[in-house]
Amino acid sequence: MRTIRKLVHREVIGAVSFVTFGFLALFFFFDLVDELRWVNRSPTPGNDISLAVLSVALRIPSHLYELLPITVLIGTIFVMARLAQSSEFTIMRTSGLGPGRALRALLTLGLGFVLVTFAVGDYLAPLSDKAAQLIKARAQGRLSTGATGAWLKERQGDRSYAVNVRAIIADGSMQGVRVFEFDDQGRMAAQIHATSARFVDDGWMLLEARRSVFASQDSPNAHITQEESAQLLWPTTITSDMVAAAVLKPDRMATIDLFQYISHLKDNGQSAQRYEIEFWRKVFYPLSCLVMVVLALPFAYLHFRSGSIAGYVFGGVMAGISFFLLNNLFGFAGNLQNWSPWLTAAAPGIIYSLASLAAFGWLVLRR
Known part of the structure; x- marks a missing residue:
């Protein structure tokens, strides 16, 4: 079982890394095109392009934090579907890889992705985003939230x-x-x-x-x-x-900074609903990686021997995008309707967890 677990982990990590690199390269290009609008506004002549590239590069950790659950889903679906298509997963099942062991193997890998997502979102992304804001302020001379400050x-x-x-x-x-x-x-x-x-x-x-x-x-x-x-x-x-x-933006702050700022707002009689929702989102969002690996496992039990797996990968992309949209939708709706912050942040993960367990039970245990 250890050999099978290492094989699955290696394949999934390789696929997730490749998908993540592709998405980050795409976001880097889009951000660089957007940042070219303030080129030639820098007070230091000759450093405009370099400052823009550095500012965009410092945003990569923030994009990595946002994309990791989606890329984990896409990469895991690709590996599971490919193993099913080549009948390798069938051989693993005959070697003793039951549904429980397969689920535990993916959950162990998912915990690793949870730790990486938490470390990037709580330590690396806030520091790099602050540095990017300072670089942009140096180029523009100031940093403001709008006309009213x-x-x-x-x-x-x-x-x-x-x-x-x-x-x-x-x-x-x-x-x-x-x-x-x-x-x-x-x-x-x-x-x-x-x-x-x-x-x-x-x-x-x-x-x-x-x-x-x-x-x-x-x-x-x-x-x-x-x-x-x-x-x-x-x-x-x-x-x-x-x-x-x-x-x-509150989603660019570390968890401890959000907690301290929420305490400051409450002590001064101000509404902290928006920041409380973002605080709980920071708590629950890394756990989405566990939901994604469970959602991808049923693809290994699909029965097909020929044809392309592009359709399944496309389904994974749509599922990842729908999770991202649902997460944002619940955040805005919870802020407007004054819902419970922790339930607003946890609801998308709960919905997708139930969907993934239902799919796993139907494909694996019933069929």
Whole structure:
């Protein structure tokens, strides 16, 4: 059995690696074409193409994380169908490879793919994506989430603060910072406008800041006091990671960073539904590799001796794409309908697990 298990593992790993390389090359080409739009905008002449290629190359781990369950399904289906077509799997069955042993052999291999997917998605992809964002910011001069920038909220005692960051500059500092201070009754007590800001140990150092204080709002002597400072220290617990989390997409964050950011949002009375769904997706998504190898196993029990296996591989591609689409659909629907985050993230995997076990039971145990 050990020899058969090594043979199956070697064939599946080779097929998955080949399919993954093909998909990554395709995504690299598409991303490179898309990145050519900001070529010649770099402040360093002559480095435009190299920066674009490096930025696209750093996105490969993110694509690898997204594609691994799909490529595992396609590669495993190809191997199982080819073994069935050449009658090699029939010989393995006569040698003692029963359905239980075959399932255990694939689940052992699937656990390896689970660990690889988790390591890439939780460690390699977030680091490489942050590096790609910094390179893009260096080429464009800034990194922003759109016209309004990123919004954050913090509570300090009986005061609450709404913070707006227009963009993040390549050196890690912030540009176009606005701080709105509210009292315990929800009225605006002060606001600060700063051209830029940088992170220091005690909070943020606001540069070229203008502070407006709204005093005595309930009396006839209400007035506004304005102060201008070249440097103004604003004490805050909002860190650079929290600002980056507000700027970057939640699916590009590590699991621990998502958990800390969710805690920050809840402590400040903000909705964390979107980030909670993404947190549980990060937990359950690597387990999709186990679902995919189980879904591919019934293809080894199909009875055919001649013909092409392209149709089965195409079916695997469609199944992988449908899983990806269903995963995104449940994420958007769960966010809109306020579904339970963990159930929203686990539902696609549960549906495909039941489908794969049903197919396995019908083809293997009944037939």
